[in-house]
Amino acid sequence: MPVSRRLAAVFAVSLLALAGCRAGSEPEPAPPEPLRPVWQPLTLPAPAGEPGRPMLRDIVACAGRWFVVGGLADAAGGTRPAAWTSTDGQTWTSLPFVADSYYGRQNVVYAAGCRDGRLAALGAKTGGAHAYPRTSSWWQRPDGTLVEVAARFELYGGPTAVNVGRLVGGPAGWLITGNRSSGAAAWVSPDAAGFELLEGAPELASDDRGVTWGFDAVAGPAGWLMVGGLLPPGRIDRDPLAWTSPDGRAWQRVSLPGTDEYEELQRVALVGSTPVAVGLRGDSFGAWRASGDGWRAAGGFGAVGGTGVVPGVVGLGVVGDRLLATVSDGTAYTVFSSADLGDSWLPVVAPVPMPAGPDRDAGLAVVADRAVLFVDPGATTDQGGALWLTESGL
DSSP, rough: OOOOOOOHHHHHHHHHHHHHHHHHHHOOOOOOOOOOOEEEEEEEOOOOTOOOEEEEEEEEEEEEEEEEEEEEEEEOOOOEEEEEEESSSOOEEEEEEEEESSGOOOOOOEEEEEETTEEEEEEEEETTTTEEEEEEEOOOOOOTEEEOOOOOOHHHHHHTTTEEEEEEETTEEEEEEEEEEEEEEEEEEEESSSSSOOOOOTTBBBBBTBEEEEEEEEETTTTEEEEEEOOOTSSOOOOOEEEEESSSSOEEEOOOOOOOOOEEEEEEEEETEEEEEHHHHHHHHEEEEEEETTTEEEEEEEEOOOOSSEEEEEEEEEETTTEEEEEEEEEBBEEEEESSTTSSOOEEEOOOOOOOOOEEEEEEEEEEEEEEEEEEOOOOOSSEEHHHHHHHEO
């Protein structure tokens, strides 16, 4: 056969093989269809005699009651603490505050916890010679008033301060998660009327295994579960890490499966009796789930890489057996839903755009099968933070 004819035959066979590969290849899977709940806008009443733009920073629910916390901003840039509560998700009542300090009167309340239908909270205001956050804790009296807890500056600040993060309530009392220069730390209280700092605690704090960082906690039947991350020596990426404690004082580390990517647990919740944590996993978000024989990695979702703010998980709630995670990719906030303990996730369509950035926030909390979403568009708009309610579609 002449060379030209052999080349033509080879070329024809190659085309047929290529066509066969294309015909037999699997099509790219379609992206998952998002959930589209019906959202009802809600109205937050202005606190009596205190007009201002609502600044919403956190939402929490327990014992059939929601709490939303934040602050009020006036036209001159001044701030005051603010909080609202509801038992049906539709009608909201503002809560009064009694401040003990100069900075307490200017607090923006950024973290809320509740137990037995009672609220406790953390607030802060930047100030002083070094412009450090001046952090206060607040506990709720039986009449609903939130009272600032008098505390020395070094309890939350001082030369070893790093951050004061989340506040959670449980059968054993109250726990604040945060970090000091010695690594992950905890503040404990039986009643939220005064906290004790535990820094440098064995297993919880940094040691020769690496630098620890604590993000969030949840109360369970056996005590507290805290989640965070570990930066091993010689590495630039964290590994996921968790701790357990019966009382918030003695801690034990719990190993989690990790990879060579940056991974950390930023929020944790109980689905029934199963702990599920969500955090960063490389250039996306991921879930981890505990079981009787330890923790395992569950599904991943979303993507990070925006330039507005540092990306991360800002909230994790449970409705029935479904998880709801509120995350920021750095540019916008998104809600994701999982009905299989974190193995697979679907995006949830929000009622309004939720851009991320300085002074902006979003979050969600659930009572029974009703979810309340808050969105704060920040000071760049005339509109303050607002709420929406959904009773289906999640």
